[in-house]
Amino acid sequence: MLLAIDIGNTNITIGMFKDDKLKATWRIATGIHRMTDEYAVTLLNLLRQQGLDVPNVTKVAICSVVPPLTAVFEELCQKYFNVVPLVVRAGVKTGVRIRLDNPSEVGPDRIVDAAAAYNLYGGPIIIVDMGTATAFDTVSKEGDYLGGALAPGMSMAAESLFTRTAMLPRVGLTRPEHAIGTNTITAMQSGLVFGYVGLIEGIIARILQELGEKAKVVATGGYAELIAKETKVINAVNTDLTLIGLRLIYMMNKV
Numbered sequence: 001m002l003l004a005i006d007i008g009n010t011n012i013t014i015g016m017f018k019d020d021k022l023k024a025t026w027r028i029a030t031g032i033h034r035m036t037d038e039y040a041v042t043l044l045n046l047l048r049q050q051g052l053d054v055p056n057v058t059k060v061a062i063c064s065v066v067p068p069l070t071a072v073f074e075e076l077c078q079k080y081f082n083v084v085p086l087v088v089r090a091g092v093k094t095g096v097r098i099r100l101d102n103p104s105e106v107g108p109d110r111i112v113d114a115a116a117a118y119n120l121y122g123g124p125i126i127i128v129d130m131g132t133a134t135a136f137d138t139v140s141k142e143g144d145y146l147g148g149a150l151a152p153g154m155s156m157a158a159e160s161l162f163t164r165t166a167m168l169p170r171v172g173l174t175r176p177e178h179a180i181g182t183n184t185i186t187a188m189q190s191g192l193v194f195g196y197v198g199l200i201e202g203i204i205a206r207i208l209q210e211l212g213e214k215a216k217v218v219a220t221g222g223y224a225e226l227i228a229k230e231t232k233v234i235n236a237v238n239t240d241l242t243l244i245g246l247r248l249i250y251m252m253n254k255v
Contacts, residue, residue, distance in 0.1 A: 001017060001052070001058060002059040002247055003015070003059070003081075004016075004061050005062045005064075005085075005246075006064075007062065007066050008065060009066060009131075009132040010132045011030055014027070014043065015243035015246075016047070016050070016056075022243060022244070024052075025243065032068060032069065035072070036079065039073065039076055040076050061247065061249060062074070062088065063088040063108040063242065063246055065109055086250050090103075093253050094114075096115050096118055109129070110127075113137060113220060113245055115248055116238075116245030117238075118139045120218075120241075120244070121218060123140050125138075125139050125216045126138050126148075126208075126217045127219075127220065127241070128219045129220050130220070130222060130223040131223075132155065133150055133153045134154070134200070134221075140211075141213075149207075151203075154193075154223050157192060157196075158170070158171060158192055173193065176193065178190070193230070196223075197227055204217055216236070217235050218234070218235065218238055220238055220240075222239075
């Protein structure tokens with residue numbers, strides 16, 4: 001079985017594949033100061049809850065935007081699973097050609113998402129990843145990764161309102177009933193949720209204009225389902241996109 005590990009700034013998402021089927025997923029908080037053995041205890045407990053154990057893990061693929069934790073999970077895989085993981089970095093086959101000014105600048109998670117989306121839906125395609133940051137990635141019909149846009153994520157914006165103002169509270173990111181908020185909390189929720197709908201629609205419109213052709217739009221990340229319900233520009237939601245991409249890239253490089 002293949003273990004796919006997506007190490008993000010806020011969460012670490014883990015998936016277990018049997019052949020091409022995603023059998024289980026877990027999400028744990030990213031802790032930059034946690035040690036290899038601490039992460040191992042958590043991961044092994046999660047596996048056992050699904051009736052799995054160390055011998056079940058024979059392959060591992062990792063993508064990480066937190067460099068210190070990349071080494072931690074590489075050590076974990078070798079120490080506890082006796083497996084050398086495939087880490088998505090420069091030189092790894094991904095199935096997409098990176099057409100950027102400096103290809104090494106693009107985050108591995110964005111390339112993994114692009115590879116998965118192109119494989120699943122074809123091109124041209126726009127991927128909107130709504131996590132800690134809101135990332136827009138564009139892949140041409142020929143499979144070229146063209147670049148995209150980056151904006152603060154919804155949770156980051158909400159936290160900024162709370163920490164940078166004296167009177168605004170911390171609010172849950174849920175859809176308010178009305179755009180015109182009748183109290184501070186619903187006004188903040190309106191600005192955050194509906195504001196991000198407008199941001200996403202606006203950037204996608206500009207990308208489509210520059211592409212000069214229609215493109216499918218797929219959303220992923222923690223807030224994908226919330227935002228997708230509020231707009232017609234998103235054609236599909238796939239919250240497992242990065243995990244699927246990790247398996248796909250592993251198969252390209254190991255088979």
